[in-house]
Amino acid sequence: MTTTAPRAAAQPGPANSVGLAWLVAEREITTRVRSKAFLVSTGILLLLVLASVLLGGFASKLGGDTKVAVVGTAGEVLEQAPGFDVQQADDRSAAEKLVRSGDVDAAVVPGGSGAGGVTVLAKDSAPSSLVQLLSVQPEVKLLEPLDKNPMLAYFIAIGFGIVFMMSAVTFGTTIAQSVVEEKQTRIVEILLATVPARVMLAGKIIGNSILALAQVIAIIALASLGMLATGQDLLFGDLGTALIWFGVLFAFGFVLLATLYAATAALVSRQEDVGSVTSPVMMLVMIPYVLIIVFNSDPEVLGIMSYVPFSAPVGMPMRLYLGIAEWWEPLVAIAILLVTIALVIGLGARIYENSILRTGSRVKLAEAIKG
Amino acid sequence: MISLHSISRSFGDRRVLRDVAFDVAAGRMTGFVGGNGAGKTTTMRIILGVLAADSGRVELDGAEITQRDRARFGYMPEERGLYPKMKVLEQLVYLARLHGMSSAAAKRSAEGLVERLGLSERANDTLESLSLGNQQRAQIAAALVHEPIALVLDEPFSGLDPIAVEVMLGVLRDFAAQGAPVLFSSHQLDIVERLCDDVVVIADGSIRAAGSREALRAEHSGSTFELELAGGTADAGWVREQPGVEVTHLDGRFARFDASADAAQAVLASAVARGPVARFAPVTPSLAQIFREVIR
Numbered sequence: 001m002t003t004t005a006p007r008a009a010a011q012p013g014p015a016n017s018v019g020l021a022w023l024v025a026e027r028e029i030t031t032r033v034r035s036k037a038f039l040v041s042t043g044i045l046l047l048l049v050l051a052s053v054l055l056g057g058f059a060s061k062l063g064g065d066t067k068v069a070v071v072g073t074a075g076e077v078l079e080q081a082p083g084f085d086v087q088q089a090d091d092r093s094a095a096e097k098l099v100r101s102g103d104v105d106a107a108v109v110p111g112g113s114g115a116g117g118v119t120v121l122a123k124d125s126a127p128s129s130l131v132q133l134l135s136v137q138p139e140v141k142l143l144e145p146l147d148k149n150p151m152l153a154y155f156i157a158i159g160f161g162i163v164f165m166m167s168a169v170t171f172g173t174t175i176a177q178s179v180v181e182e183k184q185t186r187i188v189e190i191l192l193a194t195v196p197a198r199v200m201l202a203g204k205i206i207g208n209s210i211l212a213l214a215q216v217i218a219i220i221a222l223a224s225l226g227m228l229a230t231g232q233d234l235l236f237g238d239l240g241t242a243l244i245w246f247g248v249l250f251a252f253g254f255v256l257l258a259t260l261y262a263a264t265a266a267l268v269s270r271q272e273d274v275g276s277v278t279s280p281v282m283m284l285v286m287i288p289y290v291l292i293i294v295f296n297s298d299p300e301v302l303g304i305m306s307y308v309p310f311s312a313p314v315g316m317p318m319r320l321y322l323g324i325a326e327w328w329e330p331l332v333a334i335a336i337l338l339v340t341i342a343l344v345i346g347l348g349a350r351i352y353e354n355s356i357l358r359t360g361s362r363v364k365l366a367e368a369i370k371g
Numbered sequence: 372m373i374s375l376h377s378i379s380r381s382f383g384d385r386r387v388l389r390d391v392a393f394d395v396a397a398g399r400m401t402g403f404v405g406g407n408g409a410g411k412t413t414t415m416r417i418i419l420g421v422l423a424a425d426s427g428r429v430e431l432d433g434a435e436i437t438q439r440d441r442a443r444f445g446y447m448p449e450e451r452g453l454y455p456k457m458k459v460l461e462q463l464v465y466l467a468r469l470h471g472m473s474s475a476a477a478k479r480s481a482e483g484l485v486e487r488l489g490l491s492e493r494a495n496d497t498l499e500s501l502s503l504g505n506q507q508r509a510q511i512a513a514a515l516v517h518e519p520i521a522l523v524l525d526e527p528f529s530g531l532d533p534i535a536v537e538v539m540l541g542v543l544r545d546f547a548a549q550g551a552p553v554l555f556s557s558h559q560l561d562i563v564e565r566l567c568d569d570v571v572v573i574a575d576g577s578i579r580a581a582g583s584r585e586a587l588r589a590e591h592s593g594s595t596f597e598l599e600l601a602g603g604t605a606d607a608g609w610v611r612e613q614p615g616v617e618v619t620h621l622d623g624r625f626a627r628f629d630a631s632a633d634a635a636q637a638v639l640a641s642a643v644a645r646g647p648v649a650r651f652a653p654v655t656p657s658l659a660q661i662f663r664e665v666i667r
Contacts, residue, residue, distance in 0.1 A: 016471075023468055031457070056558040186452030190513060193446040194470045196438065235464070357421065 017199045023209065024195065024203025028178060032211055042215060045166060046222055053223050056155070057230025065129045065279040069107040078108065083129060099123055106130055148365045150297055156239070156321060157296030160246060160314045163219055167250070168257050171212035172281065176203055176265035176274050179352075183269050187355055197353040205258045205345075212258075213251045220247055235276075241320040245330045251315040252337045256309060256344055257285065263348035264356040264363050267363045277362065284310045292318060299324050307333055309340040372397050372520060373436075373552050378417055378427030386576060387413050391427070393571045393581040395521075395552040400543060402563035403556040405573035411556040412449050415525050415572070418447050418554070431521075439504040442470050445519030449526045449556075451510050455499035459509050460485060462498065463516045470517035477516070484512045488538060504596060507535045511542060522546050524555040526563055540566070564658040574666035584658070591661045595654040596635045601647035609645070613638050628653065 032038050065085040068078060071092055078084045087104065091097035095107035099121050112119035118134060120126050175353040182188040191200060220243050225238040260281045269279045288311035295301035296318060305315030307324065312333045315317055319325035347369070355363040373395040378517070380388040386408050395401045405411050416422035418429055420441045429436045453461055460481055467477035485494045488508040493501055498509060507530070514524065527539055543566065543596065547553045557563050563570060570587055572580040580587055600607055607626040611618050615634035620627040635653075642648050 002634075020469065023465070027465060150582065181454070185455060186448065186450040187454055188452075189416075189421055189448040190446060190452070190466065191469065193420045193444065194442045357416075 010114070017196070017202075020195050021199050021206060023205040024200055025207035028175075028204055028207025031178075032174060041170070042218075045215075046218060047220050049163075050226050052159075053226030053232075054230055057226065057232050066106070066130060067104040068127075068130060069098045069104040069106070069260060071095050071109045073110075077133060078130075096121055108134070126312055132369055134141055139217050152235070153318075153322060154293075154296055155293050157314075157318055159223075160317055161289040161292045163216060163246075164250065164253075164292075164314050165285055167212050167216050167219075168254060168285045169282065171254065172257050172261040172278070172285065173209045173217075174211075175208040176261045176278050177271060178204060178208075179262050179265040179356075180271055180274050183266065183356060183359060184271060186359070192357070198349045201259075201262055201349055201352045204262055205255060207250065208258050209255050212254045213247070216250050218245055239321055242317040246313060246317040247321055249330070249333065249337065252334065252341060253309065254314040256337065256341050257281065259341070259344050259348040260284070263351040266352045267365065267368060269359045269362075273362060287311070289313050291315075293298075297322070306334055309337045312337055372432055373418065373554065374430040374433075375414070375418070375430045375613065376430065378414065378429070380413060380417065380422070380425050388417075388424070389577045391576070391578055393575070393578055395558065396569060397552050398547055398550040399568040400553045401569040401571060403554055403571050403573065404560060404563055404658075405556075406666070407490035407558075409573045410576045411573060412496070412525055415446075415523050415554070415556065416448075419444060419525055421448075439471075440520075443517065443520045445514040445517070445522045445524075447510065447514040447524040447527055449529075451507075451514060451530070453498050453506075453509060456497050458497055459490060459501070459512075460493050460494040460590045462509075463512055466513055467516045470519075471516055480518060481512070481516050484516055504532045504535055505564075507531055508538065509588045511535070511539060515542065519546075519551070521551050522553045522555070523573075525559060527555050528559060530559060540663055544654055560657075560659045560662060572662055572665050579665040580661065583628045587658075587661055588655050591664060592653050592655045594629045594631070595656070596628055596630060596638070597621070597650065597652055597654055598626045598628070598638060598642060598648070599650040600642065601646075601649040605646060607640075610638060624649075 021186055030267045065083050067085045069089040070086050076084050092109045095109055099107050106120055106122040109119050263279050265274055283348050292314040302315050302319050305311040306319050314334050316330050351368040355368045373394050378388055378391040403411055407484050417424045431440045463481035464477045467480055485491055490508055543553055569583050605624040607624050608646045616630040618628040639651050
């Protein structure tokens with residue numbers, strides 16, 4: 001957005017290009033916000049986000065601590081280990097009773113031939129976390145440790161991926177349809193007689209970027225509130241920085257995508273053709289979504305993704321969450337993103353300007369660039 | 372006054388406009404006529420800055436036209452269109468504001484126009500829910516809502532129902548009467564003939580004739596004359612024998628012929644010598660005739 005302002009101002013146009021762009025942006029926003037379909041789909045999306053955060057919270061509560069009965073000093077190690085709810089039992093038979101009745105998940109009693117000199121009693125299967133704790137294990141040294149729960153990381157990756165994809169596709173399609181609507185209804189010629197094409201484009205990008213960012217912020221806020229409300233403070237603490245950077249990178253990343261959506265849509269004159277002409281841009285949205293889910297714990301792939309402008313909004317927050325990104329890395333990613341935006345807006349504005357009045361058959365990309 | 376100076380424009384290898392130059396005078400209605408593909412729409416788009424010229428200049432009152440001037444023009448493109456799902460009044464206010472009006476002024480102007488065009492009851496309906504006639508009125512309103520200082524209308528009468536034609540005529544006359552330059556293109560030469568003070572004829576990308584309607588007629592009336600003899604048995608056949616005369620139509624005592632002014636006078640003199648003459652006059656060509664002649 002910021003890069004379009006000087007561009008627009010440099011145009012020989014009415015003094016107030018910024019005011020014009022804002023008028024266009026305002027219409028984009030009010031038109032969308034008044035549409036029932038938009039309100040319903042946004043409501044459903046927000047509800048889904050809230051539901052998944054709350055469910056996650058309850059599920060982790062339900063799992064809860066493993067209840068263990070301990071006889072004598074057999075379970076000393078358990079006292080310090082997290083995730084165990086330890087209660088004393090008088091003797092082995094009392095412990096056995098507790099296990100059979102289901103009051104505890106397992107019991108640790110003295111004696112037994114195994115290492116550590118204790119026996120674990122359980123009904124049909126012993127809690128693996130308990131067995132693991134009491135076993136003697138070879139020393140494991142991770143060279144590049146991921147200090148996060150891999151399952152949780154997987155779900156967080158899916159979360160980033162889905163929010164990124166849903167918002168980018170929803171508002172990318174919106175801006176594409178808005179461009180074609182003006183072309184199809186021919187109102188664009190009336191508009192262009194008073195608003196320079198670049199200012200029109202800037203207004204559309206600004207309007208839809210504000211909408212997309214507002215939706216993402218709403219999702220982040222709702223997810224954060226949900227986490228705090230269900231007592232997942234720990235998760236929130238870990239995710240906080242990543243969430244903020246997700247919002248920031250998404251804002252700029254979306255400007256990039258919106259420009260491409262608008263420019264490609266300007267090539268066609270009918271709503272029916274929007275899907276096919278914008279499909280290459282759709283790929284740019286889908287690829288990061290798939291990659292982040294498949295490679296959510298691969299530091300090298302994530303490293304590359306976090307700098308490629310199209311995937312940075314999901315790649316960088318993921319690395320921040322996993323704790324494998326330095327503090328300055330998101331800044332570099334933003335810088336790369338900004339340079340890309342400047343280049344793409346230059347190209348996109350050219351395509352838009354050269355195609356917007358050419359109704360009829362699809363304008364060839366090469367012709368649109370050449371003018 | 373809007374002036375065009377040697378405007379040229381090509382699309383690829385196709386030269387669409389070649390040194391186009393004419394004036395649209397203030398307070399006068401200028402009709403812009405030409406066949407399909409002659410370059411009317413391209414010329415109008417260049418005046419509005421929707422399209423750039425390859426070379427040449429557009430001036431407003433002697434100074435190179437700016438985007439700010441153009442924002443105060445009223446424009447109706449040949450391809451009509453407004454936002455189908457936007458309410459009529461809201462749409463007009465939006466367009467007025469895009470043309471630089473303040474929000475309050477835009478609202479005032481839109482409301483006044485909607486009332487004048489008889490759309491008050493439908494002002495808060497979406498455009499697509501209006502009848503075709505009312506959609507046309509909304510379209511007219513869209514060209515006028517920002518109180519333009521000049522009008523450029525591409526085929527403003529095409530597709531209009533008879534009532535909308537009258538509305539449009541009234542609007543154009545009002546504007547010209549206020550001293551604004553009005554340029555409109557049309558296929559319908561009879562409308563142009565009836566309405567216009569000035570006429571510009573374009574063919575194949577270049578201007579073939581431009582000037583006031585009377586001057587054009589006078590200019591093209593020079594060579595054709597009609598002679599009608601009096602008396603039931605008179606026969607004008609002898610006119611064919613006159614030197615320097617080419618008869619194009621002969622019917623009993625009536626003859627139409629092309630000739631120089633002197634030769635025509637000679638014809639009249641011999642007609643009077645032969646007997647009574649009912650009528651002798653130079654033929655004032657209709658716009659359609661001038662058009663056919665200049666685009667040849």
